[in-house]
Amino acid sequence: MKLTTKGRYAVTAMLDLSLHYGEGPITLADIAQRQGISLSYLEQLFSRLRKKSLVASVRGPGGGYSLGRGADEIFVGEVISAVDENIDTTRCNGAHNCQNNERCLTHDLWSDLSNQIYGYLNKISLQDLMDRQAVREVADRQDHPDKEQSGLDVSLVDGSGDLAGA
Amino acid sequence: MKLTTKGRYAVTAMLDLSLHYGEGPITLADIAQRQGISLSYLEQLFSRLRKKSLVASVRGPGGGYSLGRGADEIFVGEVISAVDENIDTTRCNGAHNCQNNERCLTHDLWSDLSNQIYGYLNKISLQDLMDRQAVREVADRQDHPDKEQSGLDVSLVDGSGDLAGA
């Protein structure tokens, strides 16, 4: 499993898409400008997102991308999985022959750990992210670049999303 | 945050060290052979582990490495942090100027997410890993390469370590 800027870009773009839901298809050019991501890089990421049906596309003028499902049905883990193609880069690669044709010491540990973390990430939907105050503030600034913003700095993580559980 | 083979190697090596606790200092050459990791690569990893006091070293013949603390006081998250130096590779880098000198849309999301996952990994100690059945089986095979092993394939993750909590 990987958790790098690549996945971050993808989630950021998907969140941008969610925030502008209802405005018709959103062009990648818009997202690129708002989020400061290279247009061509976005195209590559969205190519993968589309293959996983996380986004739907409309070609031609007035076209663009929209969410493939409701924002409450798309989860952060899915988005990351979609763009990070090799989920598991063990030498084992699913088989149990990592070391001398036998299972290595931490084989199952890592695959299970990966699954656990994805399980966590798959509980956070784009809707959850949108509901957070700080996200809305930033989104508002991005939509209205002229206005001055308040200096509020609210954490995005509250108790309900705690990884450790209740 | 990153979760790659680099951290996996480090945890595997630390686990090997734990499993052979009580046999005096363990040489990197032993670990390299048992776990199938390049000796020189291990040296680099252990250089970092030593700087974080996760291992202690003894030079000279009969020397080697031992755990810096008890196996129940060393946590997987620490080991990964020690070898993956740049914990947070946001463009922001802790500051809130990721985009146009302002905070980007998912700034806090990712740093918080990172913290949550580390929080989880920091609950799993090397002792916890050693207590698992499958680990002991593999360790036994590694120590006695001649014997035939049972074909048991027990998952390493049980309910008590569930990421989602109770």
Add this chain to the structure above:
DNA sequence: ACATTCCCAAGCAAATTAGTCAAGATTATC
């Protein structure tokens, strides 16, 4: 027709990973 948009593939610089190689420093043992 034409501009706008998605789509796709090749290539590329920088960074990272995984590893090698070579030289030292320390110390137990003979």
Add this chain to the structure above:
DNA sequence: GATAATCTTGACTAATTTGCTTGGGAATGT
């Protein structure tokens, strides 16, 4: 004290990944 085992350090390298550019298409609303 010589020697061998072992840690310690630094430079170097190949393969891979990341983030990005370039250059072309294909579809489609106006």
